[in-house]
Structure formats: structure tokens, C-alpha cells
Amino acid sequence: MVQKDVATLTFDSHCHLLPGIDDGAATMEESLEMARVLVAAGFTTVCCTPHLIKGVYDSTSAEIRILTAELQNAIVQESIPLQLVAGAEYYLDEYLPDFLKDPLLLDESHLLLVEIQNNADIKLVQDTFFRMKSSGLTPLIAHPERCRLLSLPEECDDRKGLMVRLLSPFTARHSQTKEPSLLSYLQSIGCQFQGDIGSFAGLYGDRVRAQANSFLQAGLYTHFGSDAHHSRHLADLLRNGMSPLKNNI
């Protein structure tokens, strides 16, 4: 049930490749080294998605577009066969609408990457994504397997049971109140979901890896991304994380 026609391992939808703008690549040299590793792993297009968080990472869309163009020029100069897209990893809080006045879109379907924190207010999450969809934007939820608000109610080895629970509007967690799960709500309004290659490599622990495998088997993911921040150990991370994916998408 994995969506073979959408999720690919040539399009990196989440990467902190731009130099010196957030906690990703520190220098142009490191960006170029990361680009070489990503190409060697099979990627042909990378979305540059630096954090945008009010008071922490306050870059403008114009600055990100300029920096992406500068890095693209350097990549061409180095004869690295990689296409860049200017994007951002938006942070879901009350300041997000300010950043969306000039949104950085990842594709022609008006896709943009948004991160949900574990302590986010569920009503704010629902209202924000509903308003984004209503305005023609398509939220791509960053690494849902790492967000406890989107956890399946329990792990399940049985594929049929997993599918029933994932696609059911009511989770066991909310069965007493018949409140729809946040995950099923986000699916119902047309959000998309980015699996993190590092999650499949075990970078965030066994619980997150199990959750990622459950989502993968359930066909939740529409995109994958490296969420790469550094060149250090990147080749190993991609190899370990992409190996199980290649057998399942």
C-alpha cells in the first residue's frame, strides 16, 4: 500500500544544505561536500529547507532564495549534478502566518514543509493546517514519526490491524471521547507526510524507527528527506536509512 508513484529516493524534500543560515552546513565547503554525498546516494534534487523560527532563525524568503542561487552556482562550478529548490522548514506556532506572506514552495502543488513540536497545541495545529489548505497551500508534515502528537495508539505487527487503526477516524487514545486523532484529521484535509531517512537508520532511537516502519507499511509517506545538517557521517546515515526504504517503495 506504499505510494510508489509519489515517494521517491531521488527527491530530498528536507535538507539543511545552505551554509551559515541555521544549524545546518556551517560553510560553503561543507555544503558542497554534503551535495556530493547526496548525489552519490542517488538524489538528483534537494530542497534547501533551513529552519524559520521567530526569534531563533529569522531569515527572510528573499535571503533564502539568494543563498540557494549562490549555492546552486557553486554546485554547477564544481560539476555536481544536483538541482536545488529554495524552501524552508517552517515551525508551527502563532508566528507561522507571518512567514507565509511570501511562502517558499517546494513544488508546483504549493507544497511547503512544516514541523510540529511535541508540545504543540492540537487546536492550533488543526486550525493552522486547515487555513493553509483553504488558502491553496499543501502542508508537508516533517518527520511525523518523531512527533508524539501523531503517534499510533500502539505498535502493531499485524498489517491489517495497523491499517484499520491508522485510517480509522478514532484512535484508541481518544476512544473514550470519540475525538478524531490528529493524524487522521491531517490526512482527511489533504496534508502530506515526509519520512525522515535518519529515522529509518535508527538516529532517533528504536521507538521512532518502529513508528517510521509502521507508517511506511501503512503507506502514509508521500515524500522522504534526509534532514541532513552536516557532512559528518552523512554517507553512513543515508546508506543505513535508505537501505530498508529501497526494499519497500
Ligand SMILES: [Fe+2]
Ligand atoms: Fe530539519
